[in-house]
Amino acid sequence: MAAGVAAWLPFARAAAIGWMPVASTPMPIPPQDKRKAQDGFIILNVSGTKFQTWRTTLERYPDTLLGSTERDFFFHEETSEYFFDRDPDIFRHILNFYRTGKLHYPRQECISAYDEELAFFGIIPEIIGDCCYEEYKDRRRENAERLQDDEEMDMNNDVAPLNLTFREYLWRAFENPHTSTLALVFYYVTGFFIAISVMANVVETVPCGTLPNRSKEVSCGDRYALAFFCLDTACVMIFTVEYLLRLIAAPSRCKFMKSVMSVIDVVAIMPYYIGLVMTDNDQVSGAFVTLRVFRVFRIFKFSRHSAGLRILGYTLKSCASELGFLLFSLTMAIIIFATVMFYAEKGSTATKFTSIPAAFWYTIVTMTTLGYGDMVPKTIVGKVFGSICSLSGVLVIALPVPVIVSNFSRIYHQSQRAEKRRAQRASKEAGKALVGKSASPPFESQHHHLLHCLEKTTNHEFVDEQTFQANCMEISVVNKSGSRTSSLSSSPHGLSSCCSRRHRKKSSFSLPSTNNQELSTIQIRERPVSNSRSSLNAKLDETVPLKCDEAYISPSMVRLSAPVATSSDDASTATTTYSQSNIVRVSAL
Amino acid sequence: LSMVRHQPEGLDQLQAQTQFTRKELQSLYRGFKNECPSGLVDEETFKTIYSQFFPQGDATRYAHFLFNAFDIDRNGSIRFVDFVLGLSVLLRGSVTEKLRWAFNLYDINKDGYITKEEMLEIMTSIYDMMGRYTLPSVRDDSPFEHVEKFFQKMDRNRDGVVTIDEFIETCQKDENIMASMQLFENVI
Numbered sequence: 026m027a028a029g030v031a032a033w034l035p036f037a038r039a040a041a042i043g044w045m046p047v048a049s050t051p052m053p054i055p056p057q058d059k060r061k062a063q064d065g066f067i068i069l070n071v072s073g074t075k076f077q078t079w080r081t082t083l084e085r086y087p088d089t090l091l092g093s094t095e096r097d098f099f100f101h102e103e104t105s106e107y108f109f110d111r112d113p114d115i116f117r118h119i120l121n122f123y124r125t126g127k128l129h130y131p132r133q134e135c136i137s138a139y140d141e142e143l144a145f146f147g148i149i150p151e152i153i154g155d156c157c158y159e160e161y162k163d164r165r166r167e168n169a170e171r172l173q174d175d176e177e178m179d180m181n182n183d184v185a186p187l188n189l190t191f192r193e194y195l196w197r198a199f200e201n202p203h204t205s206t207l208a209l210v211f212y213y214v215t216g217f218f219i220a221i222s223v224m225a226n227v228v229e230t231v232p233c234g235t236l237p238n239r240s241k242e243v244s245c246g247d248r249y250a251l252a253f254f255c256l257d258t259a260c261v262m263i264f265t266v267e268y269l270l271r272l273i274a275a276p277s278r279c280k281f282m283k284s285v286m287s288v289i290d291v292v293a294i295m296p297y298y299i300g301l302v303m304t305d306n307d308q309v310s311g312a313f314v315t316l317r318v319f320r321v322f323r324i325f326k327f328s329r330h331s332a333g334l335r336i337l338g339y340t341l342k343s344c345a346s347e348l349g350f351l352l353f354s355l356t357m358a359i360i361i362f363a364t365v366m367f368y369a370e371k372g373s374t375a376t377k378f379t380s381i382p383a384a385f386w387y388t389i390v391t392m393t394t395l396g397y398g399d400m401v402p403k404t405i406v407g408k409v410f411g412s413i414c415s416l417s418g419v420l421v422i423a424l425p426v427p428v429i430v431s432n433f434s435r436i437y438h439q440s441q442r443a444e445k446r447r448a449q450r451a452s453k454e455a456g457k458a459l460v461g462k463s464a465s466p467p468f469e470s471q472h473h474h475l476l477h478c479l480e481k482t483t484n485h486e487f488v489d490e491q492t493f494q495a496n497c498m499e500i501s502v503v504n505k506s507g508s509r510t511s512s513l514s515s516s517p518h519g520l521s522s523c524c525s526r527r528h529r530k531k532s533s534f535s536l537p538s539t540n541n542q543e544l545s546t547i548q549i550r551e552r553p554v555s556n557s558r559s560s561l562n563a564k565l566d567e568t569v570p571l572k573c574d575e576a577y578i579s580p581s582m583v584r585l586s587a588p589v590a591t592s593s594d595d596a597s598t599a600t601t602t603y604s605q606s607n608i609v610r611v612s613a614l
Numbered sequence: 615l616s617m618v619r620h621q622p623e624g625l626d627q628l629q630a631q632t633q634f635t636r637k638e639l640q641s642l643y644r645g646f647k648n649e650c651p652s653g654l655v656d657e658e659t660f661k662t663i664y665s666q667f668f669p670q671g672d673a674t675r676y677a678h679f680l681f682n683a684f685d686i687d688r689n690g691s692i693r694f695v696d697f698v699l700g701l702s703v704l705l706r707g708s709v710t711e712k713l714r715w716a717f718n719l720y721d722i723n724k725d726g727y728i729t730k731e732e733m734l735e736i737m738t739s740i741y742d743m744m745g746r747y748t749l750p751s752v753r754d755d756s757p758f759e760h761v762e763k764f765f766q767k768m769d770r771n772r773d774g775v776v777t778i779d780e781f782i783e784t785c786q787k788d789e790n791i792m793a794s795m796q797l798f799e800n801v802i
Contacts (some may be wrong), residue, residue, distance in 0.1 A: 033664075046791055332710075478797075479740070
């Protein structure tokens with residue numbers, strides 16, 4: 026809760042007087058404010074720059090250096106001020122945090138300097154306001170990455186630690202060629218052989234002149250079949266060895282085998298082995314020829330050598346839905362126009378538009394403004410629709426493509442940012458849960474007292490969702506067995522158990538209270554139960570309030586131990602012995 | 615987003631009108647100004663602030679009634695002087711004055727009588743603040759029953775309305791109510 030809203034708590038409490046005449050039950054005693062707010066100035070001298078603020082402003086956040094007694098260590102007697110030998114520019118933001126409840130991150134400051142100051146003054150960065158949080162996290166991440174890169178570079182320049190197993194060493198050599206000369210050599214050799222293999226596949230199909238005893242041209246592949254075969258064998262052997270080595274070295278073999286690169290590796294070398302197996306069978310040799318097409322996948326092995334290729338692959342993957350939509354709309358348009366053209370050209374003689382699928386080709390060529398001219402409409406209607414087709418092709422293709430490109434760029438950055446923000450939010454919630462953004466303990470106890478007064482007014486209690494639902498089921502059970510009520514009242518140990526059971530017992534006691542009897546007598550009877558909720562040693566005749574402050578979780582786990590005890594000290598002689606882990610209720614503050 | 619800015623009357627005037635000391639008024643104004651730099655609280659802001667104290671339920675309806683109780687001149691916004699006058703009654707006023715204030719809160723149309731309908735609205739809004747997850751769970755007729763109990767207690771001549779005199783008289787006879795009226799003396 027913002028510090029500002031805390032300023033309205035006295036108002037809310039005063040307004041609670043409006044509930045008093047209609048209250049069903051007597052009100053709990055309010056928590057005592059042990060010290061009246063001594064509202065004096067505090068002078069903070071930060072490296073010569075003097076800041077002044079109210080004492081209560083600083084004490085809003087008692088978990089920090091300035092809000093707690095820790096600042097006494099910096100008190101300078103002679104000048105009667107608190108002296109800090111720190112950066113005054115950054116301190117300005119820290120002091121603003123106390124004033125407004127929001128911590129901002131100044132963009133011009135260095136992130137590490139800022140972090141250091143926050144750490145010194147005991148402020149957790151997770152409470153940086155939403156306006157500056159993203160920037161802060163980005164800068165922090167960049168910084169961390171930079172540090173990591175520096176470390177990696179140092180690591181790479183070092184001699185490899187000897188305690189790596191051979192397997193780890195091998196994997197490291199594969200993943201990062203710069204670790205050792207051997208890895209670098211291996212990297213270049215495989216790159217070279219990939220290039221050789223791809224080039225061989227290409228050259229193999231070039232016509233190489235005629236053989237002496239034949240009249241037609243033969244391709245180089247057929248002419249120098251043996252040479253190409255030897256080359257292919259060598260390449261495949263290298264690739265197989267590489268694949269097996271990677272498989273052995275991989276830390277997680279299953280994960281490795283499922284990765285894209287390994288699939289590409291397998292697809293690249295499979296045709297050769299299948300070819301070896303199948304050469305003698307004429308029927309499948311045709312299929313074998315098609316398999317050779319897959320050899321072109323070897324070119325994708327270059328993506329291990331090129332980061333850019335990897336990024337392209339990733340971006341295509343992340344942009345898949347946009348591309349899919351483009352494809353879908355194109356398909357729709359193609360089908361529509363092909364149908365129209367087919368029926369338009371049906372009448373004309375010797376038309377090339379023999380069927381709608383045949384018209385697809387025309388539509389695609391026209392819409393992409395290629396216009397090969399192998400299929401042209403002859404009828405007037407056909408020409409009219411043909412021109413509409415090419416015009417709409419310009420629109421359908423040319424317009425979305427830049428939109429897709431910019432869309433893609435925007436979505437790419439946005440998804441990065443959304444991911445970042447999600448991760449940030451998760452860590453932010455975790456951080457918030459860890460430390461109080463909430464106000465001081467007196468505020469908490471006063472707020473809980475206010476909520477307690479409301480409970481007393483309506484004679485209902487706040488519970489959390491689980492207990493509520495557990496109770497809905499319990500009530501039906503308890504309703505049937507009225508005799509349980511008496512037995513429950515006399516067993517103290519049952520009430521010291523976990524809160525869920527306490528609440529179940531409580532529900533059985535609520536049954537008498539719904540009768541329209543004298544409310545006061547019921548309250549006296551209920552008192553013991555409620556008292557024992559807060560302690561095991563409660564005196565039954567005390568009309569002591571429930572300190573169910575403790576039952577409300579404040580998001581601050583830092584304050585688990587002390588304040589609760591102090592707030593209930595004067596209110597009841599009973600000690601609050603139950604553990605905080607039995608907290609059932611949640612306050613969102 | 616209105617650029618209306620309101621300045622309160624002088625400190626001396628406020629001191630004369632209320633029962634707060636100078637220092638208390640200063641501290642109150644600082645908190646007020648911090649939250650509402652324009653010097654005015656409109657109903658929406660008021661509802662937002664008040665709802666923050668009751669996270670489990672819906673406090674907007676009750677905040678509406680509370681707003682009307684503070685906004686004495688019915689101009690749609692609470693100025694600092696309204697704020698401080700109301701607080702002065704609640705925190706430093708006599709029990710009779712506090713009871714009058716409460717009566718004014720319940721009397722929605724400010725006609726001097728609390729009818730069952732008005733009380734039912736107030737009661738419903740209070741129960742709304744409890745939210746869904748309560749023990750025992752709030753039934754649909756809980757507010758109605760509560761109102762019946764209230765009228766049974768307060769409506770002496772059984773004419774279906776509660777007048778200010780009946781209200782004050784009955785409350786003064788009830789110890790619990792008298793005790794709870796003194797509860798928030800030292801809030802400021």
